[in-house]
Amino acid sequence: MSAAVTTSDLVAWIRAFRDAVHQQKDELTRLDSEIGDADHGSNMARGLDAVIAKLDVAPASPTELFKTVGMTLVSTVGGASGPLYGTLFLRMGPALAEADPVDAAALGAALRAGVEGVIARGKAEVGDKTMIDALSPALEAWDSAARDGASPAAAAGAAAEAAARGRDATEPLVARKGRASYLGERSAGHLDPGAASATLLLEALRDALAAAE
Amino acid sequence: MSAAVTTSDLVAWIRAFRDAVHQQKDELTRLDSEIGDADHGSNMARGLDAVIAKLDVAPASPTELFKTVGMTLVSTVGGASGPLYGTLFLRMGPALAEADPVDAAALGAALRAGVEGVIARGKAEVGDKTMIDALSPALEAWDSAARDGASPAAAAGAAAEAAARGRDATEPLVARKGRASYLGERSAGHLDPGAASATLLLEALRDALAAAE
């Protein structure tokens, strides 16, 4: 394997994310039942099915892939997660336009652009009990691994682990963003569903890149 | 004791009927849940409470008593049982206007007038799975006991037994009158609630007259 990630590796990522979401669909909805409105699993599954349907024709570049993914999520998911995940991908695409090869540093920069987009849209900070609680630490872990010369797969592994820790850390938190915030104190004691799906996203990336190595 | 029934014996009957209905209220409603609309117990209880409230001033005669009972039932029960039980009493009153003493034969004639009134109003026949299935055999049993020289209490005992048998006989029947008829074949296998309350009526009469002896 080379340290360069191909477009088809990234397509494999999206497919793996779709499969993971389908497998965890009921669990994501269950988490959203506890502190939300019981639709996060079906929202994400619906959107990713639509994405997969668009991937029959192989995209020419990461930029094109992420544009398709982002646009499709925005136009099929709805809810809070639709614009947020959509923005994540829509911002990742342009960040990779010039990247050659797509190495760990380039992917990390794209991820950063994506997460910053999510923050700009959703105005959430770490600790607000949202997907940001998984995405932000993942980003830090990625960057530090990449600085240490890790391969994309290894960086993704570190990011996935950090995301999972971030997800778990949402449990005791009182939500300050999203509909879980309406529960006030009662939102504590439950994992955030968006942090859970974001962890699946990073784990899917780790698995896709590991398989490609 | 004499064979003559007093107005206060009859007041005791109505009070005993009210007490029995209250005791069996949930059971009557349960029966009505099976093949009706779950209100027979509350209907009868509401009406008899209103009747009792009217009996603070002792009525001067059986005729006056039954008029009060009948009018009150008609104006407070509603449903099918209100007009039917109301008619029963409204027709019994005049039949006793000339009776002196009120003996077994006179009471039997009054009962007959009452039951005929119910039949005229409701158009039910024996076997239609209604209160008539308890009232008609009770009437026959009363008459035959009275012909054999039975006391009012003894006649009421025979009538109560016949009513209970008639009530039990409603179980296998398919209803042809009242709202149980809408269930068609499904009405079979359940006692008719009105036949059950009519049996309480006769049993209360038996108990009140026995206590007076």
Place this chain on the structure above:
Amino acid sequence: MKKFVNDPADVLAEALRGIQAAHPDLRVDAENRVILRAEPTRAGKVALVSGGGSGHEPMHGGFVGRGMLDAAAAGEVFTSPTPDQVLAATQAADSGAGVLHIVKNYTGDVLNFEMAAELAAAEGVQVESVVVADDVAVTDSTWTAGRRGTGTTVILEKIVGALAEEGADLAAVAALARRVSEAGRSMGVALTSCTVPAAGRPTFELPDDEMEVGVGIHGEPGRSRVKLASAREIAKLMVDPIVHDFGDAVGPAIVLLSGLGGTPLIEQYLLYGEIAPLLADAGVDVQRVLIGDYITSLDMAGASLTVVEADDEMLRLWDAPVVTPGLRWGA
């Protein structure tokens, strides 16, 4: 029992308080449990009086107002009102031009309205009665108390109310009422039981995978219990017996799909999406549609479908202005 109630014995009296508080156009006679228009019946106008057990809201109290009922007598939950109540409603509503009693075919309703009509006649009020018996689930109606009265009642009250508002006399009003009554067919399906407040628990138990077909509006079990089916199959269970009962091709029609109280509107629309093509296939020319909770059975999850074959006069009167809490248009 999960309900907005205080003492179950007070449900009716307290609901009437709420109706009075919400609707200045109506006058509630709390003693007699009668709901009237705040304005007395116009001299010469035939009055329409209906009533029945409570638990079917907005029917009937919610249909009192200009262009529909003049008064409604509200019985206890699922218990027809007493003759006194109906008499009070009748006397209060009569302007001298006579009163039409609109009665649903249940033994209790028929008997109590009959007695009330006798009493009213004795007081010099002219009364005509129409008995609605439209529920095609009841097939053996010749040998029994006959069919139940359900959704056609709503459509009848609207159409005939409009004719009365135009000043027609009692004979004409009663004749039209009978025509509408004969032109209507209904069929109901329940997914759950309802809970009568005074009983405190569901009238019947229904497993999670079963439903009741051919129910009325009093929480009684239906004609048959079958496996829970899809909306598509349920639509067929409702449409087929109605169309079959009409026999010949049905002409222009007014259709009412009513929720039974516990079924939200989104499901009612979904169900109607299945019903509409079936009606079209059967040649029913649907001219007007009403969807929502109009004739209910407390908190029962379920729906009833009513089809009334409507001639031009009925359609014209259907479209005439109506101003009631439950139906309002044209004014």
Place this chain on the structure above:
Amino acid sequence: MKKFVNDPADVLAEALRGIQAAHPDLRVDAENRVILRAEPTRAGKVALVSGGGSGHEPMHGGFVGRGMLDAAAAGEVFTSPTPDQVLAATQAADSGAGVLHIVKNYTGDVLNFEMAAELAAAEGVQVESVVVADDVAVTDSTWTAGRRGTGTTVILEKIVGALAEEGADLAAVAALARRVSEAGRSMGVALTSCTVPAAGRPTFELPDDEMEVGVGIHGEPGRSRVKLASAREIAKLMVDPIVHDFGDAVGPAIVLLSGLGGTPLIEQYLLYGEIAPLLADAGVDVQRVLIGDYITSLDMAGASLTVVEADDEMLRLWDAPVVTPGLRWGA
């Protein structure tokens, strides 16, 4: 799950079919899941566009029609519509005079409408937005996503729709919308959970003797779970925080008591019978009352109370003609 559905995934598409079949005055754009008036927006008239997740019927699709909305975008159940949907609704409704977006304050709704507004602006459509955030159950709104948008939305759509119908320009329409939005307060109580079709089971479990206080309209648990109380006590739980939040004496008001979908009208009236005297005691001068299922949460048993302080203009516009499936009067 006891519902009139076929495949849970098809609930929205199939409900829209039913809406189209039932309402010839409306046009359903099935592809975009947008409900429009059948007649295009009159030239020069500002268009009102709303939308949100489905499961709140009749809101919003049932409020499309003369005197109220021009279009509504219907998201999946409890899921706000996508920007594409809102854009489609916006472009279809715009007559050139601009469009007001009426948005309920949920992260998803706000973000999707925001993106739609950006896209519409890029296409040359003038868009103003009003965000309704009226739910007083949310007390810590400064540090969070803020209050939820609930019942005030219905009242706003009616009042502002009437102003738009009169030909006011976009700035005036948006200004009034903000005034109404600021004048509204709501509070909801749930006796049961609801069941999201795709989830197939109740969103939360609630013991027989408990209820949720301070719920929104998405089946989420409320601010607190307390012992099931009488209607009288519940009325107080609803009225007190609203009155308290208004602070000073409330002036003339429009009141909406909405069932949440599984609560029958008789209970809503009973509850209003308890609410009315409490409002009167608190000095609220109730000028108009609306009771029924107007903003719902699928099949949840429960109710929400909304009080909008209304000046003369608002009252006048409230009384203006409206012709929609969900609200209809004056025409």
